[in-house]
Amino acid sequence: MDLKLNPSSSVPIYAQVVSQVRALVASRALRAGDQLPSIRDLAASLRINRNTAAKAYEALESDGVIEMRQGHGCYVTGRGVTPWSKEERLRRLERAIDQALVEAYHLGVPFEEIPGLVRRRLERFKKEESA
C-alpha cells in the first residue's frame, strides 16, 4: 500500500492517510476482506508516528471502511452498511458534486466540458476495478 504523504500540506497527515485509503477502496485496489498493514508497519513505512497511523485507522474504522480486530490486524470492510438514510446519502453526494461544479466555475472550465470529464473519470475507476 503505497501512500504519498505531503508533510507540508495543511491537510493533517492522518487525514491524508484516510482519504487515500478511501480512494484505494473505492477504486477496488483494496477489496473487502483484504488485510491492511498493521499500525506499526504502516507507521514504519510512511515514517510517521504509531499514534498518527492509529488515528487514521480509527477514523477509517468509525467511517465503516475498515475493521480492526483484537490481536489480528485491520481488514477492509464489506461495502456500504452506512447508517444513513437514502436521502442523507443523496444529500452528501450532491454536496460533493456541487463542490466539483464550483471548482470548475472558478477554474474557468466551461460547464459543457463537465459531463465528458465525469465520464472519463468514471471509466478510469471501472477499469481499475476490473483489473
Place this chain on the structure above:
Amino acid sequence: MDLKLNPSSSVPIYAQVVSQVRALVASRALRAGDQLPSIRDLAASLRINRNTAAKAYEALESDGVIEMRQGHGCYVTGRGVTPWSKEERLRRLERAIDQALVEAYHLGVPFEEIPGLVRRRLERFKKEESA
C-alpha cells in the same frame, strides 16, 4: 449576503465563509463587480470575530475571487483570473470529481447514477445563473 454557518462543524468558520462565497459566485448569485459587505459589516451580520471575516476575505482575494480596494470596499472579480496553467486547472478539477466518485462509492450510490445526477446539478446551476 446570508451565509449559514455551523459553529460546531470541524470546518473552520473562515473556511465556511470562503466556500459559501465561492458557491454564490459560481451559481451567479454574486456577479463580477458586485460589492460585498465590508469586513466589519460581515463580522457584525454573521456575529463572528472580525479577524475571522478578514481571514476569509484574504483567502478569497488570494484565490482571485474578490478584490479589495483600499477605502472603496470589496468587489467580486471577473472570472478566470486563476493563476494556474491549463494542465494544473484540469488536474484540480479531476481531483474534485474523483472525490465525488469516491464519496459515491462509500455511500453505496451506483456509478451508473452519477452522470444523471451531475446533469441535474448542472441544470440547477444554470437555472440560478439565468435567474
Place this chain on the structure above:
Amino acid sequence: MDLKLNPSSSVPIYAQVVSQVRALVASRALRAGDQLPSIRDLAASLRINRNTAAKAYEALESDGVIEMRQGHGCYVTGRGVTPWSKEERLRRLERAIDQALVEAYHLGVPFEEIPGLVRRRLERFKKEESA
C-alpha cells in the same frame, strides 16, 4: 452452547464469552450442576484461541459462576456464592441500574417508560426460567 461472538467488537472476545455465559445462567438456560464444554472443545466450536477460552473460564470461576474440577470438567455452580457483603451487592446492582437509566436518557427514552420496560424484560427472564 452457542454463543454469538463479534470479532470486530471493541469488547474483547473472552469478555463476550463471560457475559454471554453469565446471561445464560441468569436466564436459567444453564443451571447449577450443568456441565460446560471443556476449554479445548469450547475453543474448537467457537473457533477461538484456546488461551482466550481459558481466560474466559478463569474469569467465570473467580466470579463464582462456574467451577473447574481437575480432570472432571467445568460445572455451573449454585447461586449466591458471591463473595460480597449485602451492602456491596446492592451498590453493584444500583450501579447497573443507573447505567441503564443514563442510557435511557441519552437515547431519548422517557423515564416514564422505564418501569414498564423493566417489567417486560423481567417477564421474559422468568418465562425462559420456567421453560
Place this chain on the structure above:
Amino acid sequence: MDLKLNPSSSVPIYAQVVSQVRALVASRALRAGDQLPSIRDLAASLRINRNTAAKAYEALESDGVIEMRQGHGCYVTGRGVTPWSKEERLRRLERAIDQALVEAYHLGVPFEEIPGLVRRRLERFKKEESA
C-alpha cells in the same frame, strides 16, 4: 465538575471521564448549553495528560453529548438528536436493562426486588433534575 478517577481500574481513564460526564448530563447536573472546563483545565484538575482529556471529549462529541467549538470551548449539546432508529434505541436500552437483571441474578438479589429498586433510582434521578 468533580470527577472521581480510579487510575488502577481496568476501565481506561478517558472512558471513566466519558461515563461520568454522561451520568452528569443524564442527571441534569449538566444541562444543554452549559460550558465544560477546557481540555487544558480538565487535564490539570484531574492531573491527567491533555491528550487523555482530549480523547474523552472527542468521544463525548462523537456520541453527540457535547460540542467543541473552535477557539471557544466545549458545551453540552441539546438532548437526543441520536442518529438511531426507534427500534435500535429500544434494543440498546433493553440490552442495558438485561445487563442489570443478569447482575441482579448473580448477586443473589431476588427479581421481586428489582421494580422497587428501579423506582427508587428513578426518583433519585428526578430529584436531582428538579434541584
Place this chain on the structure above:
DNA sequence: GTGGTCTAGACCACG
C-alpha cells in the same frame, strides 16, 4: 505480534 492507553512536550490553527 497486534492494537489500546497514557504521558510529556512541542508547535500550529482558530477566533
Place this chain on the structure above:
DNA sequence: GTGGTCTAGACCACG
C-alpha cells in the same frame, strides 16, 4: 486562550 496535530517512548491487554 482554545482545540488540533504530531512525535517519542513506555507499558499493557489480547489472542
